[in-house]
Amino acid sequence: MKTKQIITAYAVTIILFLCCPAFLNRYWVDVLNNVGLYAILGLSLNVILGYAGLFNMGHAAFYAIGAYTAAILNTKFGVPVLLLIPVAGVFAAVFAAVVARPIIHLRGDYLLIVTIGMVEILRIALINDLFGITGGSNGIYGIGRPEIFGFKIKKPHEFFYLIWLFVAITVFFFNRLENSRFGRALNFLREDEVAAEGSGINTAWYKLLAFILGAFWAGMTGVLYATKMNFISPESFNFWESVVIFMIVILGGSGSIMGVILGAFLVVGLPEVFRDFANARMLFFGAAMIVMMIFRNEGLIPPKPKKFVLDA
Amino acid sequence: MKRIFILALALCLISTGSVFAAGKTVRIGLMGPMTGPWASEGQEMKQVLDLLAEDINKAGGINGMQVEVIAEDDAGDPRTAALASQRLSTRDVVAVVGTYGSSVTEATQTIYDESEIIQVANGSTAVRLSEKGLNFFFRTCPRDDEQGRVAAQTIKKLAYKNVAILHDNTTYAKGLANEAKALLVKEKDIKIVFFDALTPGERDYNTLLTKLKGSKPDVVFFTGYYPEAGLLLRQKRELGFTAPFIGGDATNHPDLVKIAGVEAAKDFYFLSAPLPKDLPSAEATSFVKGFEAKYGNSPNSIYAVLAGDGFRVVVEAIKNAKSVKSNDIAKYLHTKLTDFPGLTGTISFNEKGDRVGDVYRVYRVDAAGNFILQP
Numbered sequence: 036m037k038t039k040q041i042i043t044a045y046a047v048t049i050i051l052f053l054c055c056p057a058f059l060n061r062y063w064v065d066v067l068n069n070v071g072l073y074a075i076l077g078l079s080l081n082v083i084l085g086y087a088g089l090f091n092m093g094h095a096a097f098y099a100i101g102a103y104t105a106a107i108l109n110t111k112f113g114v115p116v117l118l119l120i121p122v123a124g125v126f127a128a129v130f131a132a133v134v135a136r137p138i139i140h141l142r143g144d145y146l147l148i149v150t151i152g153m154v155e156i157l158r159i160a161l162i163n164d165l166f167g168i169t170g171g172s173n174g175i176y177g178i179g180r181p182e183i184f185g186f187k188i189k190k191p192h193e194f195f196y197l198i199w200l201f202v203a204i205t206v207f208f209f210n211r212l213e214n215s216r217f218g219r220a221l222n223f224l225r226e227d228e229v230a231a232e233g234s235g236i237n238t239a240w241y242k243l244l245a246f247i248l249g250a251f252w253a254g255m256t257g258v259l260y261a262t263k264m265n266f267i268s269p270e271s272f273n274f275w276e277s278v279v280i281f282m283i284v285i286l287g288g289s290g291s292i293m294g295v296i297l298g299a300f301l302v303v304g305l306p307e308v309f310r311d312f313a314n315a316r317m318l319f320f321g322a323a324m325i326v327m328m329i330f331r332n333e334g335l336i337p338p339k340p341k342k343f344v345l346d347a
Numbered sequence: 348m349k350r351i352f353i354l355a356l357a358l359c360l361i362s363t364g365s366v367f368a369a370g371k372t373v374r375i376g377l378m379g380p381m382t383g384p385w386a387s388e389g390q391e392m393k394q395v396l397d398l399l400a401e402d403i404n405k406a407g408g409i410n411g412m413q414v415e416v417i418a419e420d421d422a423g424d425p426r427t428a429a430l431a432s433q434r435l436s437t438r439d440v441v442a443v444v445g446t447y448g449s450s451v452t453e454a455t456q457t458i459y460d461e462s463e464i465i466q467v468a469n470g471s472t473a474v475r476l477s478e479k480g481l482n483f484f485f486r487t488c489p490r491d492d493e494q495g496r497v498a499a500q501t502i503k504k505l506a507y508k509n510v511a512i513l514h515d516n517t518t519y520a521k522g523l524a525n526e527a528k529a530l531l532v533k534e535k536d537i538k539i540v541f542f543d544a545l546t547p548g549e550r551d552y553n554t555l556l557t558k559l560k561g562s563k564p565d566v567v568f569f570t571g572y573y574p575e576a577g578l579l580l581r582q583k584r585e586l587g588f589t590a591p592f593i594g595g596d597a598t599n600h601p602d603l604v605k606i607a608g609v610e611a612a613k614d615f616y617f618l619s620a621p622l623p624k625d626l627p628s629a630e631a632t633s634f635v636k637g638f639e640a641k642y643g644n645s646p647n648s649i650y651a652v653l654a655g656d657g658f659r660v661v662v663e664a665i666k667n668a669k670s671v672k673s674n675d676i677a678k679y680l681h682t683k684l685t686d687f688p689g690l691t692g693t694i695s696f697n698e699k700g701d702r703v704g705d706v707y708r709v710y711r712v713d714a715a716g717n718f719i720l721q722p
Contacts, residue, residue, distance in 0.1 A: 061433050061436060061437055062430070062433040062436070062437045065433045066430060069426065069430065159516075162516050162521075163516070171518075171521060172450075172516060172517055173449070173450070173473060173475065173518050174450055174518075176453060176475065191433065264426070264429060264454055265457060266450075266454055267425075268425060268450040268453075268518070270424065270425065271424070271425050307430060310434070316382070
């Protein structure tokens with residue numbers, strides 16, 4: 036009975052949400068697009084930070100690899116953007132595998148510092164026009180728009196459906212992941228690494244897989260960003276961007292899908308809501324963050340403890 | 348209950364932003380970095396525009412219509428800027444002045460163009476911006492290639508042989524350094540002995556300066572911003588490194604002398620559009636006077652003054668085209684506006700929307716730390 040009500044509540048919210056663009060102007064729809072992008076990024080980091088408990092502060096690096104892969108392949112070789120989504124994901128995943136393998140055994144704060152180094156190195160490499168293909172500090176301009184059966188997605192209203200469709204796919208997959216053997220293994224090694232290893236979980240391998248999966252997803256999001264902005268430059272992928280994604284996961288409740296989505300709404304949406312305070316808007320934003328962290332220090336919606344019902 | 352309250356609060360905040368003021372007003376947007384690393388630029392851009400709008404409104408407005416400046420924060424970041432421009436495009440503005448960084452402007456160009464809003468950039472010097480054939484894009488700052496040309500010319504005129512070029516890897520500084528390098532390489536008797544970047548924001552550049560000194564340049568052309576330029580000047584003096592420095596227009600800021608100290612800043616050359624105080628026109632002098640009276644200091648940043656010029660050309664175009672339609676304003680700016688007396692010299696635009704004519708002047712810092720226009 037109760038689950039039925041919850042399902043109807045979800046369905047009504049989703050339908051209302053999908054009708055949003057009809058009532059909102061370009062600006063607010065675009066804010067929602069940004070929220071969507073960061074929700075996907077947050078969910079992809081959630082695999083690494085939330086499920087596996089690995090402090091990765093360099094998530095913007097994977098996002099950047101995806102965006103740049105798409106930008107270069109699209110502008111130089113004219114590959115359609117939508118086809119590039121998985122390709123860019125693979126590039127980011129390979130990058131993550133190569134970079135994360137030697138650092139995977141580091142714990143907590145040490146890993147955090149190494150990943151900060153990684154995102155900075157990548158940003159500086161992009162500025163220095165690596166291999167002469169990244170456009171240096173000017174970035175890359177003229178990235179194509181996605182096209183579905185001859186229909187070109189251009190306006191914020193149209194991007195809204197593309198981005199939120201991707202959010203829905205992400206939520207579906209990660210929800211399945213949470214309840215899989217893989218997801219449970221990650222949770223186990225987050226809670227107690229020694230016990231996990233003792234139970235036969237190859238911790239290094241699972242941690243690496245978490246990194247690869249998170250990077251794959253972030254890389255795909257990079258493509259959406261690149262095609263939406265139709266221009267990318269290294270400053271879009273700086274250290275601050277990693278902090279924002281990190282904040283979304285921690286604030287919303289690490290390990291909880293609904294929490295991360297709510298986190299994206301707050302971290303990306305609030306500064307826009309506070310726009311009328313002009314110069315003081317970041318002050319309000321910071322104060323709001325502090326208050327939330329004091330009162331909900333596990334995140335706004337922490338993951339529920341898992342229940343396993345035994346058949347009588 | 349708490350949740351409902353928060354939701355209600357959020358809705359209130361959203362709705363206050365979209366209330367439209369009725370009546371005969373012309374809305375001109377300002378998109379600038381009000382927060383973030385370039386906040387001081389954005390704040391001053393707003394001060395300049397507020398002052399100019401106030402003056403116009405006191406004098407009866409544009410053809411009887413009052414002007415309203417609507418400022419939006421782009422935080423110096425492309426993603427935020429895209430949102431800021433979406434927001435401005437829904438707020439019924441005729442034109443938008445701004446913004447400062449080139450990559451930030453680039454992220455907003457298509458949005459303004461699709462919404463048919465005039466954009467007059469004030470600090471975006473990257474060449475590519477005006478090569479896209481956008482009808483509604485203008486800029487009051489000259490392009491990097493123009494400044495590179497003037498820099499190369501100045502170095503040639505001062506008869507330096509071994510040139511060191513130093514940039515800081517930002518879009519603007521690197522662009523300018525590349526433009527200047529490309530021109531100087533062509534000269535037979537000029538040799539580039541050093542070409543590298545520093546990391547902005549550091550406190551100690553002694554290692555770099557020692558390396559620079561080892562390359563024995565006759566002159567160092569630094570294309571970065573004033574905080575680093577000030578430190579470089581101070582530390583090079585302490586090192587006993589005597590080669591003169593030339594800076595790009597991002598070094599044109601009174602704080603340069605404060606950071607470097609008067610002795611170290613002496614004989615530093617820089618290129619810049621003329622400062623309002625050096626212009627004989629009545630507009631420039633009255634602007635400086637008005638600014639000092641209102642804010643207690645003369646304008647610090649040349650880019651803020653260039654934003655003021657952007658505002659003034661839009662006002663002029665609305666006045667003379669007798670229209671607030673983007674097409675009419677753009678047509679007026681492209682074809683009819685010639686030698687408009689701006690705060691930074693005369694202004695005309697070519698068909699790409701770039702400012703034409705010789706804008707750059709060479710300045711020298713004198714023994715008292717004043718910026719002296721060189722003939």
